[in-house]
Amino acid sequence: MKRRHFAIPAFAAAIAAIGFTGCKGGGGDKIKVGEFASLTGKEATFGTSSHEGTLLAIEELNAAGGVLGKKLELLTEDDQSKAGEPANAVNKLISKDGVVAILGEVASSRSLEAAPICQQSQIPMISPASTNPSVTQAGDYVFRACFTDPFQGAALANFSTGTLKATKVAMLTDVKSDYSKGLAKCFKEKFLANGGTLTTELDYNGGDKDFKAQLTTIKNGNPQAVFVPGYYTDVALIAIQAKDLGLTVPLFGGDGWESSVLLDIGKEAMNGHYFSTHCAADQGTPKMTAFVEAYKKRFGGKVPDAMAVLGYDSAMLLADSIKRAGTTEGPKLRDAIAATKDFEGVSGKFSLNADRDAVKALVFIKIDGGKFTYTATVNP
Structure with a gap:
């Protein structure tokens, strides 16, 4: 399987490092974060968008000094929008690359394939956009940054x-x-x-x-x-x-x-x-406006969709949780993610409930004149 790897360069001098427990991807001079996404195949725009949002978040975090004094390294695997490939991708990221957490997937079927592997390995997984309730039912190491x-x-x-x-x-x-x-x-x-x-x-x-x-x-x-x-x-x-x-x-x-x-x-x-x-680029909130400007600047003027926003939010949620945990050790990081309350994402403010699902608003879009137009917000 052809895979893509993305290592994020350092942007600013790191502050004093805080020690990590364990020998996973937080134990060296970088914190390794895994991502699996449909970069090719029939739902490639899902993976491309979520990956670009994730990439932007990692770059911004590294430019600000990283997390716990260490830069983040994003390792991305292409699951090709195919059944069977998410398991291959996640197994490699965990067993060979030694990542401390997994970000992905957008499609529920592919998240459902990967979730039991993350659960068994005690590696936290945050899906940016999988809405099927069964995803987080795989276990207490599996989370989502979206509604259900x-x-x-x-x-x-x-x-x-x-x-x-x-x-x-x-x-x-x-x-x-x-x-x-x-x-x-x-x-x-x-x-x-x-x-x-x-x-x-x-x-x-x-x-x-x-x-x-x-x-x-x-x-x-x-x-x-x-x-x-x-x-x-x-x-x-x-x-x-x-x-x-x-x-x-x-x-x-x-x-x-x-x-x-x-x-x-x-x-x-x-x-x-x-x-x-999940959200709309023309919602007009300060966070959305700033994100759209940053995304367009980074990706050649392209307007972000909701999957890009959720990719960004999931990476920022992970970084926030690592800071609160003070470590990348699996159980402690899991507990910190689970304790998330009033997280200020680009897609809106949300908390994670007892089922590890984000409680948050959704929006309705009307298609008119060849454009997506924000119509209304529905709160939980």
């Missing part, structure tokens, strides 16, 4: 019956994705509780190219909207084919839509549709 699908699913159900005034909805779910199935389940429970009716419930396999049969059946059910809890590569094709079939009702989904490639592929077929996500 029960919250997102309920918000989407309320959005459907409230904002969209859509009480008759069709649902199209990716049966190969833990994320899609989990979000669909959470949405359905709240939507039905709100008095909604599912006109059609159909499935597809992530990576499919032809959705016309499902969309024709959906159209015949006369829904007022269509819920598609999938990833951007599939959603864009679904939107194009829905438009071709004359299915003109709004499509809506979750944070799996979050990618500029959604617009690159779907183009005008995406207009008038909605999705929930």
